[in-house]
Amino acid sequence: AVVSTQSTGKVEGEMMWRRRLEVELEKQAQNPEVNLRNRILSICVAALDRWPHSPQLWDLYISATQSYDAGSVKGVLVRSVRQNPSVKEYYLRAMELCPEERETLYELLEEKQIRLRTLIEEVYMFRDNTPSPLLLPEECQ
Numbered sequence: 001a002v003v004s005t006q007s008t009g010k011v012e013g014e015m016m017w018r019r020r021l022e023v024e025l026e027k028q029a030q031n032p033e034v035n036l037r038n039r040i041l042s043i044c045v046a047a048l049d050r051w052p053h054s055p056q057l058w059d060l061y062i063s064a065t066q067s068y069d070a071g072s073v074k075g076v077l078v079r080s081v082r083q084n085p086s087v088k089e090y091y092l093r094a095m096e097l098c099p100e101e102r103e104t105l106y107e108l109l110e111e112k113q114i115r116l117r118t119l120i121e122e123v124y125m126f127r128d129n130t131p132s133p134l135l136l137p138e139e140c141q
Helices: 005-030 037-050 055-068 070-083 088-097 099-111 120-127
Strands: none
Touching (some): 005 055, 055 070, 070 088
16 A cells, blocks of 8 residues: 555644644643643644644643633634534534534534434433423323
């Protein structure tokens, strides 16, 4: 099997950026007094400028943004979904971090034909806010 040098270089370059981010995050964890926030976030942005469709880089960027600036994590999640519309993990993470947007995200998942495994009780809760017969106490049935 012949591997092109261009794709190999791309993978190696992306791995280099990921490693660089991981090193900075480790430094921050070892010495929390030193604020490396701007450095880490700028490395994330620079890496994503080169590889905007890399799920691993987006994961690192979302995690870094969440730990440093929870208020702007919603914008980062929106950008990650725009760049990687078929990655279900970003929709699920957005549902977890932005519960007020669950219905909108659920509709996007339906539109993109991305399926979720969920309990029927959750479907009733999120779809039409009517109680499920399975959730009612025995005396009410």
